[in-house]
Amino acid sequence: MPYLSILVLLPLFGAILLGIMPESRQKDGVQLGLVIGVVTFLWSIATLMQLKAGTFHFQLVESYPWIESLGIKFALGIDGITYWLVFLTTLLTLVAMAFSHAQKVRPKTLIALILVVETALLGAFLSLDLILFFSFFELMLLPTYFMVAIWGGEGRRKAAAKFLIYTFAGSIFMLVGIIGLALQAKTAGGELTFGLTQIQVLAANGSLWEGTGDLQKWIFWSFAIALLVKTPSFPFHSWMPDFYAEAPIIGPMISSVMIKLGTFGFLRFCLPLFPEASVGAAPILLSLAAIGILYGAVVAIIQTDMRRMIAYSSVSHMGFVLLGIFSFTHAGIMGAGIQQFAHGISTGLLVLLVGYLVSRKQTADFRSFGGIKANAPILAAIFLFAILGSVGLPSLNGFVGEFLALLGAFEAGFNGSYGFGAGFAILAVFGVVLAAAYLLYMFQRTFYGELSEENRTFKDLRPQELFPALIFAAFVLWGGLQPTVFLRPTELSHQAARMMAIGKPGDRPMWDDLTLEIASKSGPNLGALVRVEAIREVGVPVTSNFVVQPANLHPPVLGKKPDSKTAEADH
């Protein structure tokens, strides 16, 4: 059963159906769109249930020839890194569609656009071919542009154009990088291919970048810039506040999934394909992450528009993900993985609640609220819960990711891996504190204080509004109480990504070599590469403990490596 193709193409199919429906049948279109959204969501759950634990390899792999002359395939696969991201995508787009249900202007078209974006997101997460990934990566641009430019607020055109140009500017260089990578892979491997796993084999055995000088770094940065824009990381973030403030409320909701593509891209492409360059660039990216965490938090403090505040807090929170990834520690990378999911859930919830506020008052400026707790106690309670989840209160989901990411950063710092020591981590801790400050301040100004005359009629959540909020809230709580449930499916794949980056050539796991596995038990063997006897069905837990190669458990110590000089020169 082609689970993944169906998952990816189902929303697109729905969008086409909606597109050819006559304009007069708006209501039917909306209903149909919602049905497609629900079906996609359920199908994603069914797909995730097919997956087996205990392997870092791609599962449910599908591969169809597309452009044979250029070695481009329509290849999809799912692994631990994408496990929760897929779930997040289908869930959040469904909620976004439900939210735009009440939209007055051409709701059918809006829902069709959301469905196209859903296809693009799922496709980008699941594709195993660089060109296919890029296609999906770009496919979401125009629908998102129109979503903002047509249905947005006052400054919508500027915000939409800013989003489009930033993202496109980043990604077009990635396209050049992808082509350069494929040409290099052809030089190294003798065959033109854009297949992720095929190129990764070359990277893993070290032949891909042998004797190419700075090429690896150039291509790494062509990817990294695109991904940093998407994340958005510190110097490339300025599209995001405008986008959050001007887009209709579904914009940020979908965007909270879309920005995961950035950090996902680092795990999926940068670490496996450009190992040396990734390690070499770590100081720069860690600095950007730390600056982003602090900068986002500081700027968030002075915002009065709740949507802008969430945008800046996202810049801050995504900084933790970057911090975790580029600490190259087990804990850090696990934290990054889970933080992506947690941030999606808690930001989704926050945006949803802000959307409810905006739908009542037509403004997101929290100064015009105040005291509405009296009228809307349920809303206030859930809002507080969402904020606590977002700031990382222990026992709620935001805590796990941030804690692990910080742990990783400290570990890397105390090992002396990077020149800055534990400085990054210490800086980042301030970010957590600040986040608590501004979010709680916003909550206080919105819900406490004097109830103004015009807010007397403020209504609490209706049941149909409460329902999606409760789903999110349940995940916030569950993720905090039982983090292992969320961590376990992702562990080995994240480990693999880390080892692909920091292992020596030959020590790196290969996606294409199904006889290689990573030992999953904690203990001395954690992260060891294990050779299983024969090619077996993917997903059967590893039984052999025959360790062929010990893996490098610790992040590389940059100061002592011969290539540290080139890493510095790169900046």
Next chain:
Amino acid sequence: MNGVPLAAYLALGLFMFTAGVVGVVIRRSPIVIFMCIELMLNAVNLTFLAFARYQFSTAPALAQNPELATSNSIMGGQMMVIFVMAVAAAEVAVGLGIIMAIFRLRQNIDVDELNLLKG
């Protein structure tokens, strides 16, 4: 015509061509510009015939064994000239037609707005 170097013909051609280009750039009246273009075309024709006659490029081969010279190479220049003339005739018919049409529309063709080299 022995004694006249190829360079002399080319120099005359180049001179006429340059004069034509200068004329196109500085003159405003479309008819005169068009005449300057005709001047350029004739410079081209002269160049073609000079090259065809002197067979400069095939000289080493021709000097050794004359039958090596392909007729394509020898006749090419003259053929080109014939076709340039034919094209020029058609161009003149159409070009003057356009000038007539615009004249009829405006009664004035010394058009200052017709700045050819401005966007």
Next chain:
Amino acid sequence: METSAPLAITPELLLFGGIATAAAMAAVGVVAFNNAVRSALCLVINFFLLAFIYFTLQAETLGIIQIVVYTGAIMVLFLFVIMLLNLGGSGLLQQKGDKRMPVAIALGVVLFGLIASQLLPGLMSVTKPLAPDNFGAPQNVGRALFTQYVIPFEAVSVLLLVGIVGSILLAKRRI
């Protein structure tokens, strides 16, 4: 090429020099005269002299065509249109002095000198025409036209058709 011998002054060279100087002056006249009719007449002179140069290059057929087609047909058409336009608005074909004129002329001279100094010195020694003397005879031209160059020849028929239809379309009085 052979070693560059000093250029011998021959009667042919003197004759060519005379014609070339006249043709060049006529070319300057085309560009410089403010009156379009004078420009056209200069062009006629230039074309006529060119025809003569074609004869000296042994391209007799083309020399004749030059006179018949260019001087005879094309230039007459030009003069005809100029006269026609002159009837409509007097003085419109005049052009007053232009500030750009000296700059353009200087530029032209520099361009000419530059290109000539690059291209021509290497060709000074090429004084011996290698093509057979009868290469411009009508039968040779005709044969080439109908064998090797038959496709362009046929294509030109389409071109002339375009010219005819196009000029009728543009010039017919009623739309």
Next chain:
Amino acid sequence: MLYLPVPQTEWALILPILMVVLSGIFGLVVEMVHPKRDNNLIVTASIIGLLMSAFLLAVQFGAPPIRSFGDMVLRDPLALSMQFIIVIGTALVILFSEAYLREKKIPFGEFYPLILWSATGAMLMVSTTNLLLIFVGLEILSISLYVLAGLCRTEERSEESAMKYFLLGAFASGFLLYGIAFIYGATGSLQLESIATALQIGNPTGRTLLMFGLAMLLIGLGFKASFVPFHQWTPDVYEGAPTNVTAYMATVAKVAAFTALFRLLGASTGLKEFWVPVLGIIAVLTMLGGNLMALRQTDIKRILAYSSISHAGYVLVAIMAHGIAPDKVGPNAIIYYMASYTLMTIGSFAIVSLGARNGKESTSLHDLHGMWQRSPAVAFCLIVFVASLIGLPPTSGFWGKTLIFSDALTAGLTPLAVVLAVASIISVYYYVNIAYHAFVPDGTDADTARMRPGSLALRSACILCAAGVIGTVIFFTPFINAFGAK
């Protein structure tokens, strides 16, 4: 007596061209017999003729490359596919012309024969490596276009555009011919292949002549293909000419010019240290200049004119890559790019032609307002074209750019690839602006001239173009297998 062998004749090579000429003559006869009637018969005959020509080309796909008619006419993958693109492009232009000409009140049935003959010139030009035939083909193409540009006899803009186009075109032809003369002088032949032979002999004077000839040829072709220092005529001419003629000029005429340039540079690899820096600068100027100037425009025809300039720059990169490494970089990129460019540009102009009403034409961005309400299908097509012009997947524009990037990197033109990327970023802004305006609801009363859904033929032209833009992506492999060179 100089003996010239009677050339052997391979009729299959010129049959497609002959087909187009004959349908043009048929159209002319019909127009003479039944003047001023509706032109449906001529349109139908033209399209049938073009389709038959396309069929005659299609059966030759994959046939071995040969030359015939005294080495004049050539059949190779590039020639076949470019001819095919020209034929299909012409058919699409004709398809949307009838409605446009009627609205614009241009009552000339001769339009169709002229455009068909013009296509003949383009077809000749792409299927030869002989400079003489390239020149003759170019002139057939251009002279018809001069007439067509001035077809709107009542409009001063149109006549002026014709005049400008004519004078600059003839001027460019002068340069082109002068270049050919010097190449002939240096090689003793009019065949492009002889350039490489002449360079091998290595006569220094010959090399100088060749360089000068090549420079002149590049100036001439630069005018025709509107590269940046030679582009000034483009926006005015494109704006003034009737929209369907503009569509034709921007596509078919460029296909022909690019193919000639492609063959020229492929033949003069030996001179690459001379032309790579020159053309490199021109390419940079063209890509950036075209896009930057487009930013300020509010008229769609002018925007598309500048956009076509920038696309010319993109194609130039691919052509240069071929010229640098002809054995490593084949013609696939420009074949695909030109096919995609032709489809999306004709489609966009077809939509622009919707602004014609009752002898007038409105082509500002605001005239697009309300398109989405009036005709969702057309608006959707517009978005497809815009996405493709930007180069967003899953449209053919994306694949075209990908192929160009790939060629550029293979040939070591990485700086140009980066400039191409930057230029695409600039282009996003104005392209997406076009699409945005199609979505804006029409605020004014219905009486003002707005682009409205046109005739069935016009809409089908749009939809065919959009289908082509998407179809060449889905069926990329069959497309390349059929058209491309191995």
